Amino acid sequence: MKRLLASLLCASMLLVSFAGCGSKEAAPSSTPETTPETPASSTEAETEPTGEGATIELWLHQNEAWNASHQTIADQYMSENPGQEIVIKTFPYSDFLSKIQTSLLSGGEGADIYEMWGGWALDFTGTGALAEVPADISATFENFYAPVLGAYTRDGKYYGVPLEFNIEYGGLLVNKKLFGEKGLEYPKTWADIEKIADATSSKDGEVMNLRGFDFVSEDNILYTFLAMILSSGGSYLTEDGKVDFTTPEAVDAMTTLVSYVRDKGYTNLDGITSGKEGYSFVYTDESMMDIVGPWAVADGSASYGLEYGTDYEYIALPPYKEPVKFAAETGWGLTVAESSDVKDAAWKYVAYFDSPEVLVKHNIACSQIPPRTEIVEMQEYKDGMPYAQPLLDILPAGQFIGPFNTTTIKENIDNIFTELCTTDNYPTIKDGLVALTDNLNTAFFG
Template sequence: MNAYKKAITAYEALHPDVKIDYQTFPYDVYNQKLKASFSAKKPPDIAEMFGTWVPEYAKNGLLAEIPDGNQLKNEYYEAPLGGYTLNDKLYGLPLEFNIENGGMLIHPDMLKAQGISQPPSTWDELVADAKKLTIRDGNRIKVKGFDFVSGDNITFTFLSMILQQNGKYWGDNGHVHFQTPEAQKAMTALTSLISGDKVADLTTFGGELDTSDYFFQGGSAMTYRGPWSIAAGLNTYKVKDFEYVPVPSFTTNPPVFAAESGWGLVASQKSKQQQSAIDFIKYLSTNDNLLDWNLNTFTVPAKKEVAENPEFVKANPYMKTSLNILKLGQWIGPIADRDYFFKVINDHFQLMTSGQETVEAGLQNIEKSINDSQDQHK
């Protein structure tokens, strides 16, 4: 909020004839309010949107094209730009790289206590270390060796494990393909971490606290989470004895990963102030302003020059792991209903780990449910 207000004040000082009325809404009502405003043909001139929301608005002709799209595309990483692109045209600019993969929180002292001198560098080492680090109280896991069980990370990890095998999960007509050898191997390994290796469980899944909260409370030795969780450890929990390190690739290939396009700004096609709206978006997206934005919001830059700026790197030493792999990110793809997509994978993941569904049947059901949803949104 303060980052927006600062940018608006600076822009208005440069453009005395422009007045920006900044409004905020609680997240749980914002998406519906946004849809209602566009449906009523009374949209805001500028709107903040999450990347997975943008394609629906763009394909319905509700958003203004951002000029100089081809030049701008070269300035941003692929993954955050994906959701804002339709038919090779830009319909907004991302302010952040929404990355949930590639890095994990670790307690170095917990690793040392088990004779582990350094973080795992291969997937096999990760599993072996996680087994050593798991502490049980009878049948209950007291400290999870490797916690990845969150609403986002189950799906992101699954998709990235497919990509790391040089596999694909998108087919024709906006359909997913999860009945592939790569998907089968990925989901088998992922569910085995709970059902076979028993380095984590589902006891806290869907609860009020995030997996990172449990980590900072000492409930896990290694937790797979996005770099945004670092701020919670430093500012909320005041924890210093942790590190944020790379998660090894599932294969010997580079740790490529799937990522959504994060929060960014779009301009309404119907806006009477369209030119000024686009001008503000481009103003906020200049290197200096975006650097200030990312620093103040503790977000990962979507723009290459900002992410590589020594000032940003120096101010965010914990983010080094994420910054090193941004070029490996691939856009998650044209998901029609983000919440449903993730829910379907999460629901069947629970059934598979509990033995109520085989991996093969689970993947078949996931594929059918998601493809039905994709068809409904065409």
């Protein structure tokens, strides 16, 4: 979530860069953190229409491209359903979670439908604040990928409808210009990655001149680590639901990642210590390649003035081992308040929004990976998101990361990784992973 602001900027530019739609004027003119609370509907009403009509209030976090897509779909729905009014209110991202908490848990004035991040939903599914997803909607979940449902599920019941597949692993951002200048082909195996990194990495002391291979960021250390464990046949979850990073597969994976920084010098820790995301170094000719989610792709043109296909590309990350396996956390979705007076009407709108023929347009407009299999196969999506294909091929291999606060996991793993790379605080890699495991289980289970 640290990179959400960059992601929001990218979302408004992706159609310009890749699909040829939209306009450069669609880029946000102010950040979500500073834009005041605003209603996005021009027909907001204080009271519900009588009879068959209903006024449904929908809360979103502020992002120009995403909000525009929501409004377009709401307008279309209202034109097809006379008497139904969708009132959209948007809030700065920095305030959005507290707004949701106040309205759902403290009895404050709230919405009928909430745009909800999966990691937040974990705090609400057991409180009675969210309405259970109706059976006619949850029946479609057999066509959804496992990670997108994880955080909305409790005791066999569903409390949210996913809008996206949040994926941070499986794609490799490459500096096409540097590969061409050095006469190198893109890697097709993990051994190729190491060979290229061995040949191109350069630094003066602790200052990197060129990163041959980068994976260091708040998100990428975690998701690369987990994918290496899973692809090696291991697991980081115990039968009683706790975490265990002391397995042989985990020790081997962390040993490899630490060696890339401490011993081989492929990269350094700037991606988590300098305030810059690791992928940005690809765009400034300071990195050959970086593991990153698709949200970073459009930033090359939006923020750095580069041209996709000429200066940089997004390709499939070669598998660490086969078969490919990876973990993902649940992303954005729609939830309905149990206290809503128009629950039936709210769920009807959610079902409309989530239909493949509607959601595909939202996924393209918001630069999202689809949560359901039907959209992945739609030519409309493939044409609108051509660079996403490397990720679409591996979506079935994803598993839900687990019902944990992922911010806590990321902070702890990044801290241990930093210590293992820069200090002798732990005699061995395994000693550091024992401490990591103990810290996380204490944080989650007491």
